[in-house]
Amino acid sequence: xxxxxxxxxxxxxxxxxxxxxxxxxxxxxxxxxxxxxxxxxxxxxxxxxxxxxxxxxxxxxxxxxxxxxxxxxxxxxxxxxxxxxxxxxxxxxxxxxxxxxxxxxxxxxxxxxxxxxxxxxxxxxxxxxxxxxxxxxxxxxxxxxxxxxxxxxxxxxxxxxxxxxxxxxxxxxxxxxxxxxxxxxxxxxxxxxxxxxxxxxxxxxxxxxxxxxxxxxxxxxxxxxxxxxxxxxxxxxxxxxxxxxxxxxxxxxxxxx
Numbered sequence: 001x002x003x004x005x006x007x008x009x010x011x012x013x014x015x016x017x018x019x020x021x022x023x024x025x026x027x028x029x030x031x032x033x034x035x036x037x038x039x040x041x042x043x044x045x046x047x048x049x050x051x052x053x054x055x056x057x058x059x060x061x062x063x064x065x066x067x068x069x070x071x072x073x074x075x076x077x078x079x080x081x082x083x084x085x086x087x088x089x090x091x092x093x094x095x096x097x098x099x100x101x102x103x104x105x106x107x108x109x110x111x112x113x114x115x116x117x118x119x120x121x122x123x124x125x126x127x128x129x130x131x132x133x134x135x136x137x138x139x140x141x142x143x144x145x146x147x148x149x150x151x152x153x154x155x156x157x158x159x160x161x162x163x164x165x166x167x168x169x170x171x172x173x174x175x176x177x178x179x180x181x182x183x184x185x186x187x188x189x190x191x192x193x194x195x196x197x198x199x200x201x202x203x204x205x206x207x208x209x210x211x212x213x214x215x216x217x218x219x220x221x222x223x224x225x226x227x228x229x230x231x232x233x234x235x236x237x238x239x240x241x242x243x244x245x246x247x248x249x250x251x252x253x254x255x256x257x
Contacts, residue, residue, distance in 0.1 A: 001027060003028075003081055004029070004082065004084070005029040005031065005071070005074055005081060005085065006018045006030065006085040007061060007086055007088040008061075010034045011189075013225055013229075014087040016228065017229045021083075022052060026052045026083070027053050029057055030042070030043055039056055057074065061109070062106065071121035075125060080129060081122045081132075082126075082129075082131060082236075083132070084119060084135070086114065086115035087136075091107070093148045099150055107151035127175065132175035132176070134163065134178070135178055135179075135232050135235045136162075137182070138247065140181050140182065140251040142159055143160075156181075160247050171244065174241075176244035178240075179247045180250060181247050181250065181255070183217050184217060184222055184223065186222035187225065190222075193213075214252075217253060218252060218257070227250060
């Protein structure tokens with residue numbers, strides 16, 4: 001039975017990915033922020049979904065020592081870590097000259113550096129067992145830029161460079177590394193942003209979706225969490241063993257333009 005660590009998995013995309021792995025019989029290590037009781041309820045719910053066991057580790061993604069402990073604790077519990085899904089991320093939108101340095105450091109730390117620390121801690125075990133899957137949740141912003149998102153765009157571009165390097169270093173050890181690059185995804189967080197934007201711009205929520213949020217996506221449809229989760233599960237399989245070092249857009253045609 002294989003084991004997967006999914007960071008930022010107490011809500012949104014990460015939770016959807018964790019659920020899909022749980023349903024398909026993997027041991028799952030959750031990580032993320034939230035109310036303790038709500039996190040425990042989520043863990044318990046996922047624990048009933050499949051044959052594997054679901055645990056939670058509250059490592060702070062800004063603390064390398066805690067990330068290392070996350071990996072060590074999971075290895076001690078399950079014997080091995082087979083799959084990593086670096087997904088944790090935060091966002092801040094502001095023009096460069098007004099961008100708070102602390103926000104820059106936090107976004108780079110959580111969106112990029114935490115993935116490095118997670119991979120660094122798990123790589124020796126993967127090399128020893130000659131198997132591993134690293135599936136980072138990057139973004140269409142790893143492939144193209146948007147104004148006012150300097151730190152996020154820099155972090156996601158950096159993630160693709162990290163993934164390519166991991167792919168090369170792991171190639172002879174049965175380790176693959178790939179990045180999923182979603183466009184705008186239908187999550188509770190985005191739903192809240194739609195309502196806030198509608199009020200701020202005096203627009204209807206429908207117009208915000210079509211004219212602001214999904215303007216860059218030719219399909220004019222949100223990416224669904226389940227679609228990302230399905231791709232992550234496929235990338236973890238033996239059938240995907242020759243896909244490595246890839247940035248895989250799931251963005252409704254955004255980056256095809």
